[in-house]
Amino acid sequence: MKPKAIILRGTGTNCDIETFNSFKYVGAEPELVHINQLLSGEKQVLDYSIMAFPGGFSYGDDISAGKIYAVKMGRLSADFGKFIKDKRPVIGICNGFQILVKTGFLPENKANAQVSTLYTNDCGHFVAKWIKVRINKKSPCLFTKGLPDEIELPIAHGEGKFIIEDKKILSDLLAGELHAMTYSENPNGSMRGIAGITNPAGTCFGLMPHPERNFYAWQNPDRPAAAREALAAGCQFFKNAVDYVK
Amino acid sequence: MTDLLSNFTSLSKKQLAELDGTCGWSLSALELAEVQRQFRGMGRQPSRGELETIAQTWSEHCKHKTFSGPVAFRAGGRVKKYKNLFKETIVRATRKLNKKWCLSVFTDNAGIVQFGKSGKWGLAFKAETHNHPCAVEPYGGAETGVGGVIRDILGVGLGAKPVLNTDSFCFGYPDSKKKLPGNSHPPERIMRGVVEGVRDYGNRMGIPTAAGGIYFDDGYLLNPLVYVGCAGLIPVEKIAKKVMPGDLIVSIGGRTGRDGIHGATFSSANIEEDTSASAVQIGHAINEKKTLDVLMRARDLGLYNAVTDCGAGGFSSAIGELGSQTGARVRLENAQLKDSLIEPWEIWVSESQERMILSVPKARLAGLEAILKAESCDYCVLGTFPGNGRLLVTHGAAKVVDLPMAFLHGGVPNFEKPARRRKVKISAKKPARPAKSYGRILKAMLAHPNVCSRHSVINQYDHEVQGGTVIKPMQGKYGDGPGDAAVIWPQAATLDLSDFSGFAVSHGFNPAAGKLDPYQMALHSVDEAVRNLLCVGAEISRTAILDNFCAASPRDPEVMGDLVLAAEGCHDAAMAYGAPFISGKDSFYNQAKDAGGNEYPIPISLLISATAPVEDIRKAITMNFKEAGSSVYLAGVSRGGMGGSVYNDMAACGNNFISPLDMKAAVRLYTGVLKAIKSGCVPAAHDVSQGGLAVTLAEMAFSGGFGAEIDLCDAKREDGLTPLELLFGESPARLVLEVVPGKEHEFLKLVRGLPVSKIGCVRDSLVLEVRDAGARLFREDLSQLKKSWKRELI
């Protein structure tokens, strides 16, 4: 049976369809669900085995990126908490990562409090470009398993500067190898060049770059004739989630 | 003013003009007289709401009176008369070409052509301008411009899903020394505001902004141009729309407020000191995103019979247009408002952003409401389309408009405009030898604002959302090479991951040529757009194009002359390239008074936007050199004439001749080159345009991280061409190709008999060396060339 993946939408979500397509390609049965459908009780997150928070500008990112969506999720935090505790895979991409951070699901902590943030880029505005990221091979993150040491992915965000204030939380994160992905060249001023982090179980992962935009080799800006037919690094993230629940 | 209104039918010409000025309608004396005549016939005075409706409906923005009107063109003692300039040039070419793959032209909010192999999809494409608002409030003006053209795509047929935004801007030079009048913004501020507006709106909408350009000329100091375009996919069976009598009028999206009063008439007026604040709005992208999400779901469920966008003229235009056959009964008290101070007639004509009007069968309303609520999208039911042909608008007990639809959409009075050819001195003498070395000229040219890198702007746009931008605006080894055209694989619209059909979009734009020869400008612009499509491997025999004219005041016969010549050029180019126009727009009165009180008009500005299918997006190509050892070919004949070139902007060479384009030869050449690209012989192609051949070679080299050794001795050229013209001349119909070593034989067979010649090889060493018959013209390090080019514009 195909694992059911819930692709969470809200007002202003805009990478939902390509994320849907990515999960469909690797053999999941994705479904687009609006947060209003969860709030009304029409849909339940616990009916799904994979969860994705796609990119976009939820509620315009007014106040700060992902904040209003996170506030809306407040009433449902028990369901989301259980989903993560059950070790069902959760991926938050870009705005999705911002939501996971603002809700306090990442970095994982007992109080479920926001302990880190993704703040305005050092350059002060939105930046879209291709960059290189390093994969932390020691990380428990299930989404990055099997990837090479360094891959290319596009970023597209205005608020991606990862900051943890508390030294203990930062050292625990580093000691646990929860920083699953770091920038080869820091594009936004993130602490330790952190581009993506996971929970200790490796099942809940948030990252600023967009794997769904480097899913096929022909999406690369440098189009070497030889690689046109092949899948690209981004595909692996989605495949790993599906393989894990199968 | 109330006095004037209540005695409308007996006002003198002077009083009518005074009333027009007070109300800001921008109607001409002839039009005012016609309105007066009509109401005399009805035997009553008009209401404010009725006059506002007429002013909006008859505005330049809605009716395009200038381009669709009669013109008498005088050139060299001869007079050519047009009854309808637009129909007799641009539309005529489309009709004559009569392409089967054109599904809808000139009738709807956008043109539609067939997309893909399945026969299931159409591609809708439209470009607009939003110039005056951007001059006054660059950020809000750009935002609402983007929002408006997206709504054109949402409102074409029963709604297309936007998959690409384009943007092309014209500004004064950022370092311009010209003194500006007190009410205008310096070009640097306008540029920042416009870029930020496009960024914040387009990015929030989740539509990639992936094609366009920026052009600098001091002619745009007081009147910047902001062209915004949008392309979307629509199922073929959703192209037809028809309002049925009894349908409900439903407005969805944003609310109505006083912020949107008088945009349509504003676009017909010259910019003056006291430009009204309320003509400028800030965009609300998230409201429009909700509208998009609702429409796409409601369309697929068949919940409405027709849709159109609320643009210029607001409800009055949108409902008037949808109800032109059935009439409309509107109850304005049902409208959702932003503020309570608004007058009923203001609700009717307000252009508040982010609104769409649907024609909904009563039985489908509940279904539509469920989706609107699920997406948290505001809406209101404004009334019905009754079927009696009458437009009746009320607010509670008060009557706002009561007119037969036929009156509004009947004949707008129009008068013949005189046009004549502009006198320009053209010199075709040999260009003066430059004082600087060719290498130094090249570096200066790469740093010229019209040539240098646009990365600091493009990086701010999300050009890859939807995951379908396979050929990006910046490409190559370092992701920063300047692409010729964007290629879109609309996976987020079709959801079909096994169909690799896509489409390419490009532009052609050359106002520098237009100042000298508007006819050649049009030809060159169409040629450049088609050539750009060719450079990514698109099926250019299926090119469809859009025209967007911007000009100064049509009361100036020379401005009208420019327009006539350019429109004739459009016709001839469309015929020669087999590329029909499918939609277009025009914007006049782009002139203002400068600090000295003199009229400051823009040059004639024609943006050609072009699209063509890409059969297999996996095989589309980019512009950077790919491999050391490849051969480099120049396709096309280099001709004399430095007119309109970047070089002439940098240094006067005494020659301002524009080489006439041989379109038949160009089409033959491109057909051969496309065969070679499709056979896989050509991994890189790049057009020769601004800056000439030297710039093309430099860009291909530093974007790929490979050098090249070039000798131009075999390059096809006109007799007596100087090295300056060869390197920096901008004669059309040329492109540079990289050819894979093992496939050179096959390549040569495919281009046999065409003016294509080998000019050198790609090399590992990071140097670009160009010789002509052994004599070295220049030899430059790629790092130096790239450093000159990679400027931060913003």
Next chain:
Amino acid sequence: MIIEIWTKERYAKNEEAAFLARLARAGLKADAARLSRLYRVEADFSEAEYSRIKSGLLTDKITELSSLAPRKTALKKAYRVEVWLKDSVTDVVGESVKEAVAHVVGRLPEAVRFGRAYYVSCASGLKLKEAVSKTLVNEVVNKFKIGKTKTGR
């Protein structure tokens, strides 16, 4: 009630530098600057409710500080520039915050307007005003006022 939010000084260097550069392009050399966001919430909420909106919704507690009273900066000889959209202009941010406030306190406020405050150390208030209208505001859509600030925290 006006709620003021600002970036902690250790994270604010980039935005301050960018702001100073912007003023410099408009011809004003300023010594230092501080930047704040302002939310004017029009409602009959209690002090405790405003505090909840401030801390629970509007402030990023990792990187930002906030106050229900105008901020005091340590800048010497500083002016305070307050910029809002005119009331006739749709305030997009204000509208979304209005909705979000309802999630926090359970009731919709009458209106929310979003603005900015800039604290600028410079020699001439007149020159500042000139620079502000050249780069920070467009009087077609904005309204602003400039006043002197008191020194001290």
